[in-house]
Amino acid sequence: MVYVRLPSGPLNMESNSEERFHDNKDVIDDFYDIWLKNYPSALSSFEEIKSMAHEKQMVVLLDYDGTLSPIVNNPNQAFMSTEMHSAVREIGEHFPTAIISGRSRNKVFQFVRLNNIYYARSHGMVISNPSLSLNYGNHEHQTRTIDEKGNDMVNFCPVRDFLPIIQTIKDKLEKIAKDITGASVEDNKFCLSVHFRCVNEEKVGKLKEMVESTMEFYNDFVMEICPIINWDKGRALQYLLDTLGFEDSSNVLPIYIGDDKTDEDAFKMIKSIGRGFPVAVSTSPKGTEALYSLRDPTEVMSFVILLPKWKMGCTF
Numbered sequence: 052m053v054y055v056r057l058p059s060g061p062l063n064m065e066s067n068s069e070e071r072f073h074d075n076k077d078v079i080d081d082f083y084d085i086w087l088k089n090y091p092s093a094l095s096s097f098e099e100i101k102s103m104a105h106e107k108q109m110v111v112l113l114d115y116d117g118t119l120s121p122i123v124n125n126p127n128q129a130f131m132s133t134e135m136h137s138a139v140r141e142i143g144e145h146f147p148t149a150i151i152s153g154r155s156r157n158k159v160f161q162f163v164r165l166n167n168i169y170y171a172r173s174h175g176m177v178i179s180n181p182s183l184s185l186n187y188g189n190h191e192h193q194t195r196t197i198d199e200k201g202n203d204m205v206n207f208c209p210v211r212d213f214l215p216i217i218q219t220i221k222d223k224l225e226k227i228a229k230d231i232t233g234a235s236v237e238d239n240k241f242c243l244s245v246h247f248r249c250v251n252e253e254k255v256g257k258l259k260e261m262v263e264s265t266m267e268f269y270n271d272f273v274m275e276i277c278p279i280i281n282w283d284k285g286r287a288l289q290y291l292l293d294t295l296g297f298e299d300s301s302n303v304l305p306i307y308i309g310d311d312k313t314d315e316d317a318f319k320m321i322k323s324i325g326r327g328f329p330v331a332v333s334t335s336p337k338g339t340e341a342l343y344s345l346r347d348p349t350e351v352m353s354f355v356i357l358l359p360k361w362k363m364g365c366t367f
């Protein structure tokens with residue numbers, strides 16, 4: 052899949068609206084409270100989640116940017132706090148845990164640096180895990196390899212053949228971004244992100260147009276290959292559940308926490324499985340397939356801390 056992602060809203064648009072935001076803070080809070088009635092906070096719903104999860108196997112799936120780390124201008128500096136790092140390490144000790152991120156392998160691991168969790172990268176298009184822990188079955192696009200530390204690994208990657216084309220597109224997009232101050236292209240190996248958070252508001256339209264017209268050239272190709280590699284974070288979630296040995300298990304409850312459009316596929320997948328907790332992270336009301344919400348990474352951390360405590364039998 053050739054995939055160009057335009058992250059939502061440049062920062063300068065957001066910061067221009069900051070004053071209006073303060074003037075209307077009460078109104079916005081009211082809207083948020085109404086939204087919360089439809090998408091209750093996973094924190095205040097914890098008793099309900101606990102009772103549904105009683106004697107079930109929970110599997111924890113987490114998005115990275117905007118969920119475990121705050122959104123920042125420079126994508127290379129989206130660090131998790133030390134507290135969040137400990138919370139994720141701890142949850143990985145008590146539940147099968149995976150991070151499903153749009154980032155490349157090196158980047159997400161550089162941020163997370165934990166060996167006790169699974170990683171699905173490039174929006175779930177690359178999943179590599181130690182073979183021993185996996186019921187890796189007969190999935191297509193899987194290969195077994197030995198990693199640099201000598202571990203026997205299973206790599207799942209349905210988009211390997213498209214790497215040269217993605218690189219060609221990357222070169223073209225980089226040429227476009229070079230002439231627009233604040234724009235940059237992030238190479239997530241099997242997908243590309245065109246960043247415009249720091250681009251002047253007047254230039255954003257031009258950037259989008261140029262990116263879209265470059266992609267038009269590839270559109271037929273993309274559409275042709277899309278059905279073959281029909282893959283997203285929802286499918287990555289399903290693959291992880293299967294390979295972790297929970298295929299067809301009515302006992303397993305996936306919990307997925309994410310803030311992005313691409314996370315919606317994972318929310319939909321949980322709904323279609325018919326069991327589990329899709330949790331949208333958002334500071335403002337938005338349309339989502341999730342059933343629960345958390346406001347920001349700070350609330351995500353509070354929630355992530357509660358799960359192992361509950362597992363260890365702590366009373367709240």
Ligand SMILES: O=P(O)(O)OC[C@H]1O[C@H](O[C@H]2O[C@H](CO)[C@@H](O)[C@H](O)[C@H]2O)[C@H](O)[C@@H](O)[C@@H]1O
Nearest residue numbers: 058115116122123124126129152153237244248
């Ligand atoms: O699936 P995710 O882990 O949420 O990754 C999605 C994209 O996240 C990053 O971009 C976003 O976060 C940046 C750092 O806070 C921010 O500068 C950018 O505006 C956001 O869109 C990442 O840089 C992308 O490559 C990921 O695809």
